Amino acid sequence: MINLLSNPKKMPCYGFNIPAFKYCPAAQLLAKIKSKAKKFICDSCYACKGFYTFSNVKASLQAKADLITKSLHQDNGQTFVDAMCDQIRAKYFDKHGNKKKLKTKNTDLFRVHDSGDLFSPKYISAWIRICEQFPTIRFWFPTREWKRDSQLPHLQKLASLKNVCLKPSAIYVDEPAPQVDGLDAGTSVYTSQAQAEQDGHYVCPATIEGNEPTCQANNCNLCFIKGCKKGIAYLAH
Ligand code: SF4
Numbered sequence: 001m002i003n004l005l006s007n008p009k010k011m012p013c014y015g016f017n018i019p020a021f022k023y024c025p026a027a028q029l030l031a032k033i034k035s036k037a038k039k040f041i042c043d044s045c046y047a048c049k050g051f052y053t054f055s056n057v058k059a060s061l062q063a064k065a066d067l068i069t070k071s072l073h074q075d076n077g078q079t080f081v082d083a084m085c086d087q088i089r090a091k092y093f094d095k096h097g098n099k100k101k102l103k104t105k106n107t108d109l110f111r112v113h114d115s116g117d118l119f120s121p122k123y124i125s126a127w128i129r130i131c132e133q134f135p136t137i138r139f140w141f142p143t144r145e146w147k148r149d150s151q152l153p154h155l156q157k158l159a160s161l162k163n164v165c166l167k168p169s170a171i172y173v174d175e176p177a178p179q180v181d182g183l184d185a186g187t188s189v190y191t192s193q194a195q196a197e198q199d200g201h202y203v204c205p206a207t208i209e210g211n212e213p214t215c216q217a218n219n220c221n222l223c224f225i226k227g228c229k230k231g232i233a234y235l236a237h
Pocket residue numbers: 020021023024027041042045046047048114115116117144
């Protein structure tokens with residue numbers, strides 16, 4: 001079985017990724033109708049450039065997506081669910097089922113998709129089954145799939161889990177974070193800290209110039225906190 005977990009440097013925990021844009025149907029739809037007067041956030045997607053374009057990284061992301069699509073087709077995603085659960089269990093828990101204490105990773109947290117999105121109802125259902133198995137881990141999902149009406153009921157079901165923080169992402173730079181019924185407070189991208197604060201957001205400390213660019217260095221877990229009512233703004237540089 002391939003290694004499914006990723007180790008994003010800026011994050012305090014392990015994560016999971018699939019290729020960007022190709023597995024982001026809402027981003028694809030929005031790209032076709034985007035306003036020319038505004039800056040479409042997905043046009044600057046960090047997961048479409050740099051490290052993510054190295055051939056080994058691309059191959060690894062694609063292999064994960066292939067495993068998911070094959071499993072969704074063959075057994076409603078159960079092979080994927082079982083593999084993810086096995087790998088999370090091995091990294092986060094000891095053989096007695098107790099949570100491990102790791103030096104550099106917080107085993108109370110898990111980040112889903114710093115690349116890719118919740119591309120279909122069946123895929124969302126697979127994540128519901130994964131998250132249900134780990135009530136002591138808080139899962140953070142960003143998503144632009146809230147823009148597709150057909151996805152919303154499925155996203156709301158995932159967001160209804162107590163250990164899931166499902167945050168709708170903004171579409172354009174310098175626009176307030178979306179507030180969507182049944183989902184957690186959203187996130188946005190701003191070019192000005194003052195404007196982001198004036199529009200009522202917490203500003204991600206890891207994106208403030210001069211600060212260390214990691215969650216750990218800023219002692220911040222805000223994106224994982226369910227019930228946070230205020231949007232979060234990441235600053236664009
Ligand atoms: S939805 Fe996220 S991962 Fe997908 S293209 Fe947009 S910014 Fe990139």
